[in-house]
Amino acid sequence: MADSKTVVVATGNAHKVVEIEAILSRVMPGVRFVALGELGDFPDPEENGADFYENALIKARAAQEATGLELAVADDSGLCVDALGGAPGIYSARWAGEHGNDEKNNELLLENLSDIPESRRTARFVSTVCCCFPDGRHMTVRGECEGKIAFEPKGEGGFGYDPLFIPDECGVGKTDKRPNSEGRSYAQLTPDEKDAISHRGNALAEMEKELPEFLAEN
Numbered sequence: 001m002a003d004s005k006t007v008v009v010a011t012g013n014a015h016k017v018v019e020i021e022a023i024l025s026r027v028m029p030g031v032r033f034v035a036l037g038e039l040g041d042f043p044d045p046e047e048n049g050a051d052f053y054e055n056a057l058i059k060a061r062a063a064q065e066a067t068g069l070e071l072a073v074a075d076d077s078g079l080c081v082d083a084l085g086g087a088p089g090i091y092s093a094r095w096a097g098e099h100g101n102d103e104k105n106n107e108l109l110l111e112n113l114s115d116i117p118e119s120r121r122t123a124r125f126v127s128t129v130c131c132c133f134p135d136g137r138h139m140t141v142r143g144e145c146e147g148k149i150a151f152e153p154k155g156e157g158g159f160g161y162d163p164l165f166i167p168d169e170c171g172v173g174k175t176d177k178r179p180n181s182e183g184r185s186y187a188q189l190t191p192d193e194k195d196a197i198s199h200r201g202n203a204l205a206e207m208e209k210e211l212p213e214f215l216a217e218n
Helices: 014-024 052-067 089-094 102-112 191-195 199-216
Strands: 006-009 032-035 071-081 122-132 138-149 165-167 169-172 176-179
Touching: 006 014, 006 052, 014 032, 014 071, 014 191, 014 199, 052 071, 052 122, 052 138, 071 089, 071 199, 122 199, 138 199, 169 191
Parallel strands: 006 032, 006 071
Antiparallel strands: 071 122, 122 138, 138 165, 169 176
16 A cells, blocks of 8 residues: 555546545645546446446546556545436436436426425435555445525536535535525535535545554554
């Protein structure tokens, strides 16, 4: 671990790399976090897991094998809407058919919720983060953020479903939280405000807390 200076992050999404590095760098000082896409043109692994946990592990192991780097981190996350039976869930990024088409995915979400009143638009973002180590071990954590779905997009920041997701809380500084009384969407929060309450932020905070003990076990 101490000799490993680069962690490959199994994503082509620069936003995710920034979020992951901002938190894990505190317990992995001196380590460079780099997106898989920056290291070469690697085929995407088949994400055929039954849940977020399995898909995160699939992606982390594939990145580790493809690059030959000792450490790999992957996140599998998605939006789970109660009125839709938990959909889009693990299919969030490709719900409308084309992987990563945020505009189409958001349009489909609003279409499916067109007759759903505010009281039944509850939802949560879920993130599972997996870190694979050179000895074959892996560590996986889960984070969630509760909220509801807006009736129209709000804000220019973020990515994915961020403009439609209104979290119940928002961050104060880097770690404190308060009720989101203004009803701002993920896309309207500053990076620090989002990191303090986001599903990925919650998962990474759990990994930050547990990682030193995990590494000390062997």
